[in-house]
Amino acid sequence: MDIRNGFVGTVGNTPLIKLKAASERTGCTILGKAEFLNPGGSVKDRAALAIIQDAEDAGRLRPGGVIVEGTAGNTGIGLALVGNARGYRTVIVIPETQSQEKKDMLRLCGADLRQVPAVPYRDPGNYVHVSQRIAEELAKTEPNGAIWANQFDNTANRDGHYRTTGPEIWEQTDGKVDGFICSVGTGGTLCGTAMALKERNRDIVIGLADPMGSAIYNHFAHGELKAEGGSITEGIGQGRITRNLEGAPVDEPFQVTDSEMLPIVFDLLRHEGLCLGGSTGINVMGAIKLAEKLGPGHTIVTILCDGGTRYQSKLFNPVFLKEKGLPVPEWLDDGDAA
Ligand code: PMP
Numbered sequence: 001m002d003i004r005n006g007f008v009g010t011v012g013n014t015p016l017i018k019l020k021a022a023s024e025r026t027g028c029t030i031l032g033k034a035e036f037l038n039p040g041g042s043v044k045d046r047a048a049l050a051i052i053q054d055a056e057d058a059g060r061l062r063p064g065g066v067i068v069e070g071t072a073g074n075t076g077i078g079l080a081l082v083g084n085a086r087g088y089r090t091v092i093v094i095p096e097t098q099s100q101e102k103k104d105m106l107r108l109c110g111a112d113l114r115q116v117p118a119v120p121y122r123d124p125g126n127y128v129h130v131s132q133r134i135a136e137e138l139a140k141t142e143p144n145g146a147i148w149a150n151q152f153d154n155t156a157n158r159d160g161h162y163r164t165t166g167p168e169i170w171e172q173t174d175g176k177v178d179g180f181i182c183s184v185g186t187g188g189t190l191c192g193t194a195m196a197l198k199e200r201n202r203d204i205v206i207g208l209a210d211p212m213g214s215a216i217y218n219h220f221a222h223g224e225l226k227a228e229g230g231s232i233t234e235g236i237g238q239g240r241i242t243r244n245l246e247g248a249p250v251d252e253p254f255q256v257t258d259s260e261m262l263p264i265v266f267d268l269l270r271h272e273g274l275c276l277g278g279s280t281g282i283n284v285m286g287a288i289k290l291a292e293k294l295g296p297g298h299t300i301v302t303i304l305c306d307g308g309t310r311y312q313s314k315l316f317n318p319v320f321l322k323e324k325g326l327p328v329p330e331w332l333d334d335g336d337a338a
Pocket of ligand 1: 042043044072073074075183184185186187188189190234235236277279280305306
């Protein structure tokens with residue numbers, strides 16, 4: 001018998017998928033950890049579950065309590081669904097610029113969704129700070145209490161990846177993995193997975209795939225937190241060293257532009273049948289760059305973070321893409337859009 005116990009029992013143990021075009025192009029074996037197959041549809045189910053379990057274990061989260069979080073969407077979806085399965089209410093604060101698809105999903109999950117303007121972290125109106133204040137208020141008034149998930153600086157997030165994602169990759173490859181690379185939102189996936197892999201073999205090369213507009217590439221490449229440009233990707237890019245990113249053993253940082261990312265996303269869908277989001281495109285392009293650096297014959301693992309339908313109105317919308325001067329999926333382009 002092979003039976004998983006509800007939502008929570010279905011998080012993790014995702015397959016590793018060999019990516020054909022990326023592997024052929026580089027002469028390496030490029031593998032994607034299929035995190036979009038988690039029951040809530042993204043890599044963030046792992047963080048949501050780890051954060052909730054940690055709060056339960058510490059006695060901070062009590063039955064019937066409220067979970068509050070600031071999120072680009074996926075962590076909120078994971079928290080809402082774990083919350084539904086375990087009897088917690090969720091209040092989710094999201095920058096209004098995030099995709100309509102993720103907001104709709106949060107509402108249908110039953111989350112109390114609060115949209116705020118997208119302002120920098122240093123602004124008190126930033127979604128992260130707003131979520132902290134709401135959690136502090138609700139902790140005083142809710143009969144069963146409230147917690148702030150705090151995915152950026154709560155290291156239960158990266159511990160979850162350290163305990164699950166890293167060891168899974170090691171076992172699924174029989175330890176024959178030469179490189180691991182992904183992008184950073186909170187840093188939980190990169191740092192937790194990298195720490196677990198380095199502990200098993202410190203020669204495994206850890207790469208960072210950073211979108212434009214993020215300061216993390218410059219931090220690891222040049223020692224200064226400096227951002228340039230921007231990206232249409234969601235859930236990744238960071239302007240500070242979060243607690244989950246502290247001590248991340250990054251060997252090879254790369255920057256990936258949206259113009260590099262989009263053809264990867266389009267080709268994965270049209271030629272490999274994998275409908276994936278923008279951060280996955282950044283990750284796969286980063287894996288190609290790392291493979292080119294290491295040379296043929298290596299095995300490189302990256303993360304397939306979530307599905308493309310979560311961004312249909314952006315990534316696969318010729319009007320939106322043309323407005324930004326970005327590549328358009330030719331099979332969707334009717335040629336009329338401005
Ligand atoms: N991709 C997507 C689509 C995400 O939502 C996130 C999380 N915000 C990430 C990648 C990055 O993961 P992490 O927070 O673990 O760095």
